[in-house]
Amino acid sequence: MAAEKETVTNAMRLLTAAGIEYTAKEYKVDESDLSGVHAAQMLGLDPETVFKTLVLRGEKKGLMVCVLPVELNVSLKKLAKAAGDKKVEMIAMKELLPLTGYIRGGCSPIGMKKKFPTYIDETALLCDTISVSAGQRGVQILLSPDDLIAYVEGIVGDYSE
Secondary structure, eight states, rough: OOOOOOOOOHHOOOOOOHTOOEEEEOOOOOOTTHHHHHHHHHHTTGGGGGEEEEEEEEEETTTEEEEETSSSSSOOOHHHHHTOOOOEEEEHHHHHHHHHSTTTOOOOSOOOSOOOOEEEEGGEEHHHHHHHOOOOTTTTEOOOOHHHHHHTEEEEOOOOO
């Protein structure tokens, strides 16, 4: 009987290469509910520690990434101000894969095709460990928020509402 092969994503390979400690957790994906709250429930994690990755476009500054708790919504005004832009908006879903290399429900702030400015909600600093997508639906990476912030050169602030 063959052993189940453990999933290794590009985000995991990058963290390993950087010497950053993390734990990977997998869960069965429900295609009808790709929400981060559902992922938290499936993994038995507090939703306040599970963070989603959103990709937005600024009117002048271009593409940016925002990482915030799954239960919160991004404040477009706060993010625009932090980015030095007048207006930001979510990118169209069809743009996600070509721009980042990731699909909805599996978008990680680690290992996108290009390096974009990454804004991490300050609530991450309230947690010892946070969870972000490993770059594949059904796989999460648990790591220190400080390690994530350092790795993606994250800009920490209040970006939620």
